[in-house]
Amino acid sequence: MKRQAKEVQRFFYTQAFADGLRITVAILLPSLILSYFNNFALGLSMSLGATCVSITDAPGPVVHKRNGMMYCAVLIFITAIVTAFARMNIVTMGLEIVLFSFFFSMFNVYGTRAGAVGSACMLVLILTMDNPVQGSKIFAEGGLILAGGIWYLLFSLLFHTIRPYRPAQRALGECIREIATYLSIKAEFYHTSSDLDDDYKKLLAQQVVVSEKQDAVRELLFKTRQILRETSSIGRRLVLAFVDAVDMFEDITATYYDYQSIRERFAATGILDEVSVLAKDMAHEMDAIGIAIQSNTAYIKKEDIEGKLIDLKIKVDAHIAATGSSSLVLKRLLVNMRNLHQRLKDVALYFNTGSITKGRTPSKEYRRFVSHQSFNSQLLFNNFSLKSSIFRHSLRVCIACITGFAIAKTISYGHHSYWIIMTVAFILRPAFGLTTQRNYHRILGTISGGLVGVLILLFVPNKTVLFVFMVIFMLGNYSFQRLNYLAMVFCTTPFVFILFRLLGYNIIDVAKERFIDTVIGCGLAFAANYFLFPSWESKQVKIYLEQMLKANLNYFQKLADGFAGLPVKRVDYKLARKEVYVSSANLSAAFQRMLSEPKSKQKANKQIHHFVVLNHIFFFNAASLARLVIEQPEKTFSSDIIHLAKKTLSALTESIKHFDEEIRLPACTVKEVPSTSVNASDNQSLKEQLEFIYRLTKDIDKATKNIMAA
Secondary structure, X not given: OHHHXXXXXXXXXOHHHHHHHHHHHHHHHHHHHHHHOOOHHHHHHHHHHHHHHHOOOXXXXXXXXXXXXXXXXXXXXXXXXXXXXXXXXXXXXHHHHHHHHHHHHHHHHHOHHHHHHHHHHHHHHHHXXXXXXXXXXXXXXXXXXXXXXXXXXXXXXXXXXXXXXXXXXXXXXXXXXXXXXXXXXXXXXXXXXOXXXXXXXXXXXXXXXXXXXXXXXXXXXXXXXXXXXXXXXXXXXXXXXXXXXXXXHHHHHXXXXXXXXXXXXXXXXXXXXXXXXXXXXXXXXXXXXXXXXXXXXXXOOOOOHHHHHHHHHHHHHHHHHXXXXXXXXXXXXXXXXXXXXXXXXXXXXXXXXXXXHOOXXXXXXXXXXXXXXXXXXXHHHHOOOOOOHHHHHHHHHHHHXXXXXXXXHHOOOOOOOHHHHHHHHHHOOOOHHHHHHHHHHHHHHHHHHHHHHHHHHHHXXXXXXXXXXXXXXXXXXXXXXXXXXXXHHHHHHHHHHHHHHHOOOOHHHHHHHHHXXXXXXXXXXXXXXXXXXXXXXXXXXXXXXXXXXXXXHHHHHHHHHHHOOOOOOHHHHHHHHHHHHXXXXXXXXXXXXXXXXXXXXXXOHHHHHHHHHHHHHHHHHHHOOHHXXXXXXXXXXXXXXXXHHHHHHHHHHHHHOOOOXXXXXXXXXXXXXXXXXXXXXXXXXXXXXXXXXXXXXHHHHHHHHHHHHO
């Protein structure tokens, strides 16, 4: 209970809550101020404009936010004007729904923020399609919506001007906390009684979350000039702390053993369980660092990691002395724990301004770590094909929306038939699994939230108290909109019920209508995704498999060049590492989506899972070699080491050819150069590890063949 209370408290420091609070205040103010001057209807129109523009106000560089909100304000103004004229005739209204639902869904071609602009335009279309505006007042109404959008834009930019670094701090803190969770899961691998298969599933799922958080931080840090400026101390601290956190994530990832084997050998000693506890203690400490950065408070050290490392060393030494064996694995475990602790201290230097920035400045090359979205019209036209998943999704949205409109006009049972189209437009996603999940959450959230809303209305007659409840649910709605869809819907329903009661509607009729519309909309969304141009993940996953193999090839190429004595830039290495992280997360996410689809549509589940695990093990082992060739470039290696590296590259290349027989990848750049061999024991250990990596690539090739056959 105490821990849950702390998590609730920490939620108030998250970016999600900050966004929810800002959006709630910005939407309420126009209505409240104009209501005070007896112009509530005008304020409601401005609040609608603010609501629509708020959809595009997703975390990211302020330039992108500003541009997205500006375009959104203009487009919702145009959409509101067109809708006001089109609604005068059922045919023109239906034609607008067909054209606009398709066109605005195609905005997803340009990325998430552009897709949000499309969603905002659909929202203003839906909410104004039943609004009876006289011809002479159409442009005035559109102007009020535009004014509300501009008001929200200025209000949001004001927050950034006052506290420009807070979004980056919150994003970095959240990212570090997710890495801490990843480390906590990895600690379970050393727990002698945990299920390894279950551990791998949790690890793969968490890697997707970590990848998303890292991308969010990169967007904020490396696309914001103010943060990258050398003169900004806090900007440098944020960038360098993030770099240290990513390096720690690599160390956690690179730590790999044959866990089943070491359990059989060392379970009785109790050392592995102690390693598990120590790793979890480090995860708790890292979580505390993330919370401190996220909440912009002082960091207080919680765990005595140094003392526990000393205790672990004593146990390892005692075991070696008692058995008379060298126990190289245990020594490596101890070294890994020390390295993780050092990385942890590096991240904690964020709170010591002088230490983290001393002799270190963010490189301009960090901008290479973020993708740059093209907005040329050719990209849109190139996606006008059934081969494009966005095009197929847009067609589904278009057909489902016009079907919902026809049902609403055919069966008259209320005054808010636009709820059907709204449900369809905001539930229907490109992936079947996500649409199904949203369907379930929408119905569950509507029923549970509706019951709460009705109970409040039955037992709370006071309008002031009702307004307070409405603001609370409104705050919850906008805080959870990008965090938890079920929680968002749960908050939305009582918020809507209370709003309609305050506007003078019969709440029982509204509740019935909303439930019926939600069920119809969910049914349409499900049917559209299942029957209309379906995009099953089993047919898409091949793309992610190929990207994964190419990322592994590029990453190992950097290591192989290092073995051969060729110069490898640290930034180039980290870019290759990032591509592995992203490709691995994309593959894991696609695999999870596939598992949520109907059983009849799933193909080669076991083979793909095996492929995913093998690729993780490959990267775990390859990353453990990075310290030798990247951090110690002065070392040289024998020709047999270089030969093994070349064989591994060739095996990876052959695996990629299963996806495209005509593909011709560049020949291996690794050249055997004269080198002085490292000492014999190190060389033998390295040779054994490379032989294991080579065998892994052969297993990956076999897994690839099995997937293609299935």
